[in-house]
Amino acid sequence: MASDAAQFTGSIPENYDEWLVPxxxxxxxxxxxxxxxxxxxxxxxxLAAGTxxxxxxxxxxxxxxxxxxxxxxxxxxxxxxxxxxxxGESVRFEQVDAIDLKFADASFDAVACQFGIxxxxxxxxxxxxxxxxxxxxxxxxxxxxxxxxxxxxxQIAHQVVExxxxxDPPGFYKVPFGYYDAGxxxxxxxxxxxxxxxVEHLPLTSPIxxxxxxxxxxxxxxxxxxxxxxxxxxxxxxxxxxxKAIERNLGTDLSLQALIVHAYKA
Numbered sequence: 001m002a003s004d005a006a007q008f009t010g011s012i013p014e015n016y017d018e019w020l021v022p023x024x025x026x027x028x029x030x031x032x033x034x035x036x037x038x039x040x041x042x043x044x045x046x047l048a049a050g051t052x053x054x055x056x057x058x059x060x061x062x063x064x065x066x067x068x069x070x071x072x073x074x075x076x077x078x079x080x081x082x083x084x085x086x087x088g089e090s091v092r093f094e095q096v097d098a099i100d101l102k103f104a105d106a107s108f109d110a111v112a113c114q115f116g117i118x119x120x121x122x123x124x125x126x127x128x129x130x131x132x133x134x135x136x137x138x139x140x141x142x143x144x145x146x147x148x149x150x151x152x153x154x155q156i157a158h159q160v161v162e163x164x165x166x167x168d169p170p171g172f173y174k175v176p177f178g179y180y181d182a183g184x185x186x187x188x189x190x191x192x193x194x195x196x197x198x199v200e201h202l203p204l205t206s207p208i209x210x211x212x213x214x215x216x217x218x219x220x221x222x223x224x225x226x227x228x229x230x231x232x233x234x235x236x237x238x239x240x241x242x243x244k245a246i247e248r249n250l251g252t253d254l255s256l257q258a259l260i261v262h263a264y265k266a
Contacts, residue, residue: 008050008074008076008222010076011220012076012220012221012225013050013051013074013077013079014080015216015217015220015221016051016217016221016222017051017080017221018213018217018221019213019214019216019217019220019221020214020217020218020221020222021051022206022209023208023214023217023254024206024217024254024256025053025114025115026053026206027204027206027256028114028115028143028202028256028258029053029054029057029114030057031143031202031204031260032112032114032141032142032143032260033054033058033061035141035260035262036058036112036141037058037061037062039109039110039139041062041066041108041109041110041138041139042063042065042067043066043067043107043108043109043110043135044058044062044066044067044068044069044108044109044110044111044112045069045071045103045107045108045110045112046058046068046070046071046112046113046114047072047111047112047113047126047130047142048071048072048098048113048114048115048116048117049070049071049072049077049078049081049114050072050077050081050114050116051077051080051081051084052070052078052080052081052082052084052085053114054112054114055068055070055081055084055091056084058112059085059089059090059091062090064090065090067090067092068090068092069091069092069094069103069108070091070092070093070094071093071095071096071098072095073097073098075095078093098113098116098120098126098129099120099121099122099125099126099129100125100129101130101133103133104133105132105133106134106135106136107133108133108134108135108138109134109135109137109138109139110134110138110140110141111133111138111139111140111141112140112141112142113140113141113142113143114142114143115145115176115258116142117144117179118145118175118176118177118178119175119176123179123188124188124191124192127140127188127189127191127192127194127263128192128193130192130263131193131194131265134265135265136265136266137265137266138264139262139263139264139265140189140194140262140263140265141260141263142260142261143258143259143260143261144179144180144185144258144259145176145177145179145180145257145258145259146177146180146201146257147177147180148177150203150255150256150257151177151255151256151257152249152250152255153214153218153246153250153254154176154177155173156242156246157173157218157219157224157242157245158173159245160238160241160242161173161224161228161238163241164233164237164238164241165228165231165233168231170224170227170228170231171227172223172224172227173224180259182199182201182259185199185259186199186261189261194264195264195265196263197261197262197263197264199259199260200259200260200262201257201258201259201260202257202258202259202260203255203256203257204257204258205253205254205256206253206254206256207253207254208246208251208252208253208254211243211246211247211250214243214246215239215240215246216239218239219235219238219239219242220235220239
């Protein structure tokens with residue numbers, strides 16, 4: 001499932017960018033960009049850059065002569081990210097596997113990753129790879145989602161598909177919301193060689209401008225739609241049920257919570 005859950009292809013990137021980003025990712029991208037920029041790095045690598053939400057904010061705050069590499073495993077996501085930049089802006093887009101980085105040792109002052117770690121099939125190796133490409137004194141800053149209990153929209157979406165497919169429910173939402181044990185994360189990152197690791201829980205509130213649009217993102221903005229089709233289901237019908245559940249259980253305010261991790265390389 002982890003491998004399939006990481007496949008953001010076809011129409012998913014456009015739906016992700018249009019329907020999910022405003023509800024889930026903008027606020028956390030602002031936070032992560034602020035933390036990275038406070039370090040005043042000259043060379044920055046972004047992993048799992050997706051459609052460029054964090055990339056755009058980083059480029060806006062970095063000096064013009066600094067280096068920014070926005071990378072992702074899925075080339076279609078980077079195709080959307082490219083549209084957010086003008087010709088001549090100092091950003092390179094690279095298709096990169098986060099557990100096998102193609103960069104030289106000690107290449108970057110900072111590495112950032114927004115809500116990507118959960119999809120990496122070998123998290124331990126990904127941490128080791130980041131440690132390798134960081135310069136001494138560099139930092140790795142990333143965030144991951146907290147549990148379903150702290151992000152009820154995910155539990156709502158999963159409950160809808162579980163009811164629709166009781167014998168074989170799609171499991172996508174178990175992946176991005178299944179890696180939130182702060183102690184486990186801190187231990188794994190430290191084992192990769194980082195000298196200090198801090199973990200902070202950050203709650204945010206986001207307005208639900210449209211339950212219909214948010215539901216579109218939750219069904220069509222990730223591989224869930226493919227899981228539904230593979231079971232002979234109707235994604236549009238599931239989307240309607242998710243929309244009703246959002247209106248019934250969430251109203252107009254979306255409570256979110258993530259873990260923010262800062263790892264330091266001595």
